[in-house]
Amino acid sequence: MPKLDLSQIPFKGGSTYPGKLAEAMAGRTSQALGDAGGLGQYGVNLVRLAPGAQSSLRHYHMQQDEFVMVTEGICTLIDDQGEHLMQVGDCAAFPAGEANGHHLVNKTEAPAVFLVVGTRTETETGYYSDLDMKVTVDVSGYIFTCKDGSPLSADQIGE
Amino acid sequence: MPKLDLSQIPFKGGSTYPGKLAEAMAGRTSQALGDAGGLGQYGVNLVRLAPGAQSSLRHYHMQQDEFVMVTEGICTLIDDQGEHLMQVGDCAAFPAGEANGHHLVNKTEAPAVFLVVGTRTETETGYYSDLDMKVTVDVSGYIFTCKDGSPLSADQIGE
Numbered sequence: 001m002p003k004l005d006l007s008q009i010p011f012k013g014g015s016t017y018p019g020k021l022a023e024a025m026a027g028r029t030s031q032a033l034g035d036a037g038g039l040g041q042y043g044v045n046l047v048r049l050a051p052g053a054q055s056s057l058r059h060y061h062m063q064q065d066e067f068v069m070v071t072e073g074i075c076t077l078i079d080d081q082g083e084h085l086m087q088v089g090d091c092a093a094f095p096a097g098e099a100n101g102h103h104l105v106n107k108t109e110a111p112a113v114f115l116v117v118g119t120r121t122e123t124e125t126g127y128y129s130d131l132d133m134k135v136t137v138d139v140s141g142y143i144f145t146c147k148d149g150s151p152l153s154a155d156q157i158g159e
Numbered sequence: 160m161p162k163l164d165l166s167q168i169p170f171k172g173g174s175t176y177p178g179k180l181a182e183a184m185a186g187r188t189s190q191a192l193g194d195a196g197g198l199g200q201y202g203v204n205l206v207r208l209a210p211g212a213q214s215s216l217r218h219y220h221m222q223q224d225e226f227v228m229v230t231e232g233i234c235t236l237i238d239d240q241g242e243h244l245m246q247v248g249d250c251a252a253f254p255a256g257e258a259n260g261h262h263l264v265n266k267t268e269a270p271a272v273f274l275v276v277g278t279r280t281e282t283e284t285g286y287y288s289d290l291d292m293k294v295t296v297d298v299s300g301y302i303f304t305c306k307d308g309s310p311l312s313a314d315q316i317g318e
Contacts, residue, residue, distance in 0.1 A: 001240060001243075002236065002238055002251040002253050002259065002261060003243045003245065003249065003251045006249075006250065033226070033250055034224075036252070037226065037253075037254070038257070039252050039254055040224065041223070041255065042226075042278065044226050046250075065198040065201060067193060067196065067198060067203050069230075069274060071228075071248065089165070090162065090163075091162075091196075091205075092161040092162045092196070093161055093163060093197060093198050094161050095196070095197040095199070098197070119200045
């Protein structure tokens with residue numbers, strides 16, 4: 001049935017980030033709405049940020065368009081231009097390849113929720129704006145390295 | 160700037176449907192949020208339905224995933240299984256190729272608004288559930304025919 005029963009879609013927490021970087025994702029959970037509805041061409045996730053939580057480490061995608069709409073609470077969009085308040089109904093778009101690292105942070109005392117859409121591609125490269133890290137994604141999964149492709153140091157990931 | 164100023168994004172009305180079929184789209188306007196934000200891989204539109212208006216003639220897509228979330232008011236999702244009430248925050252997903260014709264109708268006395276995401280593909284075929292019509296889409300535009308490919312009759316489109 002096309003109409004989704006959101007109460008039946010599990011909340012997933014955790015992070016694919018290596019080592020101590022995963023701790024940055026505490027307080028973030030998401031529901032995979034697109035997957036639940038059988039969509040394969042793009043992901044649609046409803047992301048819930050507890051007070052103080054963030055959507056991701058600040059990053060941009062090389063191959064995948066990204067779109068967000070705030071549906072509950074207030075988020076702060078942080079990108080290369082600074083901070084932008086995002087209230088319910090506010091939207092932002094991040095075209096693939098545009099080198100403007102971004103993330104959403106919940107700086108309020110109440111939960112915030114946003115819908116995020118991202119294209120599914122066979123491979124992907126993402127760059128993190130505030131640290132020397134990139135991610136390459138293919139069928140084998142996520143590989144995090146320094147931006148020049150060398151391994152992340154123990155110092156960077158705390159291992 | 161990634162954050163979109165929705166007050167600056169024009170509302171578009173009208174219809175690509177041929178002849179009198181276009182009249183069915185009265186009361187529907189939409190804002191092309193994805194286009195405004197520079198996205199090319201999928202369309203994101205915020206669609207406003209006046210009381211009595213509908214999102215489209217009931218149809219399904221062969222190549223393009225579709226996702227909707229109601230953001231204001233109440234819509235009725237009509238598909239092969241019947242009618243489903245869609246309130247603010249309710250979502251529905253329509254995987255490409257799933258032959259379940261669907262549309263949203265505003266059966267209330269207040270405006271209703273929904274966000275809709277659809278993959279961009281070079282070609283597309285759509286089938287209309289309640290009449291003998293299909294649409295094929297390519298670089299040359301939209302071509303509406305009977306389901307067997309023959310031209311629509313004057314009787315069908317009132318011309």
